[in-house]
Amino acid sequence: MNAPAPCATTRTVDLLARWPRFAWLLRRRWFPLVVAVPLLVLTATFVSAGLVGTPVGNRNGLVVFVWILWWFLLIAVLVPFAARSWCGVCPVPLLGDWLQRRRVLGVTFADPRQGKEGPGTQIGRNRYRGASRRWPRRLSNLWLQNLGFLLLATFSVVLLTSPLASALAVGGMVAAATGVALLYRQRTFCRFLCPVGGFLSLYSMSSTLALRARSSSVCGDCKEKSCLAGSEQGWGCPWLEYPSRMARNNACGLCLECVKTCPHGNMSLFVRPPFAERRLEGLDEAFKAFLMLALAIAYSVVYLGPWGGLKAAANVAEAVDWRAFGLYAGGLWALALGVVPGLYLAAAWLGRRLARTPQVPARAAALAGASTLVPFGLLVWIAFSVPLVLANGSYVLAAGSDPFGWGWNLFGTAAIPWTPVVPHWTPWFQAGLLLVGQGAGLRAGWLENRELYGGRRRALLGFAPTAVLLAATALLLLALYTG
Amino acid sequence: MQAQAGESRRRGAIWGMGALGILAIIGIGAAGAGTHAPREHEIRVTAGRYFFEPAVIRVQRGDTLMLRFAATDVVHGFYLEGHDLDVTIPPLSRQVEAKRAGATELVEEVVLVAERSGKFRYRCSKPCGAMHPFMVGELVVGPNHLFRASAASAIGLLLGGLAWVRLRSPEERPG
Numbered sequence: 001m002n003a004p005a006p007c008a009t010t011r012t013v014d015l016l017a018r019w020p021r022f023a024w025l026l027r028r029r030w031f032p033l034v035v036a037v038p039l040l041v042l043t044a045t046f047v048s049a050g051l052v053g054t055p056v057g058n059r060n061g062l063v064v065f066v067w068i069l070w071w072f073l074l075i076a077v078l079v080p081f082a083a084r085s086w087c088g089v090c091p092v093p094l095l096g097d098w099l100q101r102r103r104v105l106g107v108t109f110a111d112p113r114q115g116k117e118g119p120g121t122q123i124g125r126n127r128y129r130g131a132s133r134r135w136p137r138r139l140s141n142l143w144l145q146n147l148g149f150l151l152l153a154t155f156s157v158v159l160l161t162s163p164l165a166s167a168l169a170v171g172g173m174v175a176a177a178t179g180v181a182l183l184y185r186q187r188t189f190c191r192f193l194c195p196v197g198g199f200l201s202l203y204s205m206s207s208t209l210a211l212r213a214r215s216s217s218v219c220g221d222c223k224e225k226s227c228l229a230g231s232e233q234g235w236g237c238p239w240l241e242y243p244s245r246m247a248r249n250n251a252c253g254l255c256l257e258c259v260k261t262c263p264h265g266n267m268s269l270f271v272r273p274p275f276a277e278r279r280l281e282g283l284d285e286a287f288k289a290f291l292m293l294a295l296a297i298a299y300s301v302v303y304l305g306p307w308g309g310l311k312a313a314a315n316v317a318e319a320v321d322w323r324a325f326g327l328y329a330g331g332l333w334a335l336a337l338g339v340v341p342g343l344y345l346a347a348a349w350l351g352r353r354l355a356r357t358p359q360v361p362a363r364a365a366a367l368a369g370a371s372t373l374v375p376f377g378l379l380v381w382i383a384f385s386v387p388l389v390l391a392n393g394s395y396v397l398a399a400g401s402d403p404f405g406w407g408w409n410l411f412g413t414a415a416i417p418w419t420p421v422v423p424h425w426t427p428w429f430q431a432g433l434l435l436v437g438q439g440a441g442l443r444a445g446w447l448e449n450r451e452l453y454g455g456r457r458r459a460l461l462g463f464a465p466t467a468v469l470l471a472a473t474a475l476l477l478l479a480l481y482t483g
Numbered sequence: 484m485q486a487q488a489g490e491s492r493r494r495g496a497i498w499g500m501g502a503l504g505i506l507a508i509i510g511i512g513a514a515g516a517g518t519h520a521p522r523e524h525e526i527r528v529t530a531g532r533y534f535f536e537p538a539v540i541r542v543q544r545g546d547t548l549m550l551r552f553a554a555t556d557v558v559h560g561f562y563l564e565g566h567d568l569d570v571t572i573p574p575l576s577r578q579v580e581a582k583r584a585g586a587t588e589l590v591e592e593v594v595l596v597a598e599r600s601g602k603f604r605y606r607c608s609k610p611c612g613a614m615h616p617f618m619v620g621e622l623v624v625g626p627n628h629l630f631r632a633s634a635a636s637a638i639g640l641l642l643g644g645l646a647w648v649r650l651r652s653p654e655e656r657p658g
Contacts, residue, residue, distance in 0.1 A: 058616055161613035306604075306620045308534020315533070318613050391564075391606065392616050418608060424565025427602050431633035438637055442644045460648055471641040475634055482602055483623075483630040 014214065016259070016268040026259050026269070029105045029234070032088045040091035043170065046403060050167025054405025058418075060163040061403025064395045066170070067160050072389040075203075076382045080274065083207035084200050087253035092173050093190055096181025100128045101235070109232040123185060124229030124236040132185040135192055135240075142284040145198030146291055150336055152195050153295050154329050157302075157314040165317070186238040190253055197253075202288045203378040204249040205277035206440075210270050211243070211252050211259070218266045219244035227258035227267060234260035243267060248277050250285075275375045278444035283363065286370035290344060293373050293473070294336035296380040300480050304387060344369055347465035355453055355462035368452045369466040372445035376470060379437025380477060383430040390426055394419040430481040438474040442467055519625075521545035528552050528620075530559035530572050532612050535605065535620035543625045544600045550593045552579045560608025563622065565599065569608050597624045 016023035025031055042065075050062035057063040078086050101108065102120075108127045110118060121132035158165045173194070180189040190197050213219045227243040230236030234257040237243050241251050243258035244266070258267045280286050302310050313324035348369035352360055394416060399405075401414035408414065449463035450456065522543070528550055529536040542548060552561060554572040561570040561579075570593060571580040578589050607618035 056610065057613055058610060157614065303617045304619070306535065306538035308531070308536075308538065308618075311533050311614055311617060315614055387604075388616075391604075395616075420562070420564065420606075423606075424601075424603055426564075426604075427629055431629060435633060435636055435640065438640050439644075442640060446644070446648060456648070460645065464645065467641055467645060471637055474637045474640075478630060478633050478637060482633055483627065 011273055012210075013271040014268050015271060017214075023259075023268075026256050029107075029260065032254075032256060033105065035089040036091055036094055039089055040094055043091045047167045047170050049403045049405075050163040050170070053163060053403065055163060056405060057161045057163060058392070058395050059399060059402070059405040061399045062163050062166050062170070063160065064399035065403075066166060068388060068392055069396050072385050072393075074200075075378075075385050076389075079200060079203045079207060079378065080382070081208050083204040083209045083211075083249045083254060084197075084252060085209070085254045087190060087197065087200060088255050090190075092170075092194070093177040093181065093187060095174065096178040096189065097187075097238075099178065100130050100132075100181050100186070102129055107230070107232060107234055109230070121185075125226070125232075126230035126235050128185065130182045130185075133183055135184050135188045140192060141282060142192075142198050142201065142288050144193055145195055145201075146284065146288055148193065148195040149198055150291060150295075150333065153336075154332060155316075156299070157311075158317045161315070162317055186235075186240060187253060187255075188240070191239055191251060198288055199292050201250045202285060202292065202374060203381075204252075206275045206375050206378050207249055208271055208274050208276075210249055210272055210276070211254060211256075211267065212246060212270055213244045214266050214268050216244075218264050222264060222266075224263055226261040226263055230257075231261045231263070234258075236261070248279070248281075275440045275444060278371045278374055278448055280367045280371050280374070283366070286367055287341060289370045289373035289377055290341040291336050292377045293380065294340040295332075296377065296384050297340075297473075297477065297480075298332050298335055300384050300477065304384065305480065343469055344373070344466065347469045350465040351449070351462040354464065355458040357453060357458055357462065360452060360462075364452055365462065368448040368463075369445065371448045372441040372466055372470050374441075375444055376437040376441030376473075379433045379440070383433040383437075383477070383481065386429045386433070387423065387426045391420045391423045392418075393421060427482040431478060434474050434477055434481070438470060441470050445470070519543045519545065521547065523547045523549060525549045526551070528561060529555060530561065530607065530618075531555035532557070533607070533614040533618035535561075535607075535618070537620070539621045539623060541623045541625065542597050544597055546597050546624075548595045548597060550595060551577075551591065552593075553577075557611050558609050559611050559618075561605050562608035563595075563605045564603045565601075566595065566603065568593070568595065571609060597622070600624045600626055601629050602627065 016026065046062040046065055049060055053060050053062070074086055098104065108120070109125055110122055110127045111125060112122060118127055120127040120129045123132060152159065152169065155165070159169055160166075176193065177189040180193060222244070224231065225244070226233070226236075228236055237258055238255055239251050239253045243252070244262075246252060259269075280289065301307070302314050310328070312319050313321065313328040316322065316325035319325075345366050348365040349362065351369070352358075352362060352365040395418065397413040397416045401411045402408040445463055445466055446459070449466075450459040453459040453462045524540075524542055524546060526537065526540060526548055530552065531554065540548070550561075550570075552570060552572045554574040554576075557574060559572045561572060562568070567583055569582045571582075573579070577591050579591070579593070581588055581590050581593050601624060603622045603624070605620045605622060607615055609615075611618065
């Protein structure tokens with residue numbers, strides 16, 4: 001499934017072949033910068049609103065646009081249908097990119113055969129400013145992103161409700177991305193440190209969009225390897241990937257540099273069936289899946305549930321009850337690092353015992369079990385996000401006209417009252433999403449276990465405990481959302 | 484070979500959908516079983532930052548709810564999803580402002596007949612602080628068809644999926 005084969009099969013559509021004008025657009029050097037720069041301006045505006053605008057969260061442009069509109073579009077639209085396209089236009093690393101490249105649109109091309117003189121560091125056929133160090137191999141995984149996301153998630157109530165905290169978080173990410181860009185090569189921050197990038201990496205596997213090589217033989221015969229090394233037309237893959245051999249969406253930030261640099265026009269965007277990738281390659285990825293599921297459950301309880309005591313415990317900035325917050329944070333960490341991983345790892349272990357296959361490595365069984373959570377986790381997060389936008393989406397219209405809460409009315413929508421949109425349909429949407437997620441999770445887990453265990457009977461025994469646990473998780477969430 | 488795989492997938496889908504449908508019907512049937520004489524419930528709803536008390540109200544379809552309200556700190560709202568009801572609850576006052584079908588009136592009690600089954604959240608509709616958007620409670624009106632049917636479907640997916648794998652998936656390479 002995840003072999004480095006070309007994406008062009010009967011069940012995929014080559015978008016660039018089908019729409020030559022789209023291909024022309026993607027090969028321009030000003031794309032996707034033409035989208036990223038306005039987003040940078042918007043981000044700067046909203047961060048300013050967070051710093052100096054109204055402290056009332058639901059009237060502040062930063063809180064409303066980031067945590068209602070952006071979040072919903074990201075998790076429910078972009079990730080399922082456009083993979084990591086957000087990473088391609090994300091304004092956070094733009095300043096760092098410029099400091100490394102000292103070019104806005106152009107490319108610093110330097111043929112390594114003609115000597116390596118000149119300012120900066122030569123990587124492939126491009127030159128970069130800054131230290132351009134290699135990121136340590138032992139940190140080249142998702143563990144730091146897991147930790148960073150869990151830390152942010154622990155203080156999520158503060159981030160979601162305080163414009164100042166949100167501004168500091170977004171500003172801090174820009175500062176960190178810029179600092180890392182000065183020390184380490186290319187998009188090291190995005191690849192190994194960005195807390196958002198971690199879950200985008202995991203869930204983009206389920207996306208219907210993928211950037212791949214059209215033909216592996218063209219890549220095999222290619223001498224230039226411009227997708228990796230760069231060329232006059234573009235930079236070598238900023239995401240430190242080898243695009244022509246890419247078989248998963250995880251580390252592709254859809255910056256489209258390889259589409260520009262490939263001298264054979266062999267890189268393209270493909271539309272494919274949903275949930276096409278399922279293989280997890282390390283325990284860091286498995287723990288990302290466990291962590292994201294645990295947080296989705298916890299948030300569903302805290303934010304969507306009716307338990308005021310939990311909200312008070314999580315709301316440390318306002319209630320300033322550190323003891324209650326400590327209990328809340330301890331519970332959250334126990335759920336994310338102990339209960340959910342423990343249950344799913346135990347299910348995989350039990351399955352391996354039932355299948356009587358000591359030759360199957362325990363780690364492989366754990367990864368096969370965790371693969372169920374790639375599609376399921378994504379659908380759970382969408383189900384969690386639906387009521388946020390249905391109930392509170394109208395705040396976007398009001399805050400759009402008055403992002404600082406200073407009494408402006410830029411688009412005539414500032415006075416629109418809070419107007420929930422079909423909020424009573426929420427449980428129906430959520431139930432449907434959970435069932436689709438469970439079905440896709442069962443399929444992913446079964447296919448991975450079948451491949452791992454070989455025979456059908458052993459695979460069935462090996463997968464059964466995880467399948468039962470997945471159903472129990474779905475039932476728990478159904479009870480929360482609809483029961 | 485491809486045609487066989489396609490046929491297998493098609494049959495698998497039919498099996499799965501069949502199992503799902505049967506269990507969903509059983510779930511709905513079980514939820515609707517039994518008769519229920521409508522009852523009246525006098526409920527005092529207390530709203531404070533950021534909670535409702537009671538947090539969950541459980542009644543049966545056809546029951547009448549007589550709701551009285553109190554706010555413990557600042558002005559709160561009681562917006563009941565799917566019921567066109569929005570109540571403004573001032574602190575230290577028995578009277579509340581109830582808005583229904585476009586009309587607003589000052590009342591001490593709001594009477595509501597639970598005509599639709601399912602889960603309906605009530606939300607604070609008056610900005611009351613940082614966690615205002617997450618201040619919610621739940622009215623659960625039985626029989627809860629959606630929960631029963633979706634829970635039965637989740638079990639159906641599990642059993643149907645395992646049965647399909649057991650019956651339909653070919654035995655591959657020996658271990």
